[in-house]
Amino acid sequence: MNEVSKQQTVTIEQEEYVLQHPGARALMRLYDVALKADGGWKLEPSMDFFLQHVIVSPRLSWEGLEEKTDIMTPLWLECARFLGMVDTPLESESSGV
Secondary structure (H helix, E strand, O other), X not given: OOOOOOEEEEEEOOEEEEEEOOOHHHHHHHHHHHXXXXXXXXXXXXXXXXXXXXXXXXXXXXXXXXXXXXXXXXHHHHHHHHOOOOOOOOHHHHOOO
């Protein structure tokens, strides 16, 4: 069984974000509120969870994201990948950029 990383730093639009694993119980709460019956993810509740429990530096809020809408999708994907929710490569990885 793979050991889950406790923290990871990702760079999006030349800014570093520190992601931190929220712990098993909190992760189960995320699954309870954001996992759809078809196996997909509800974006708003999962991003809300990421803002509160996963993105630890810099701290972000919905209001802060209003000014940075271009990072929302890549940031969501990085958080989801970090927590093992998705395994899809980011566009830049799949295109060889």
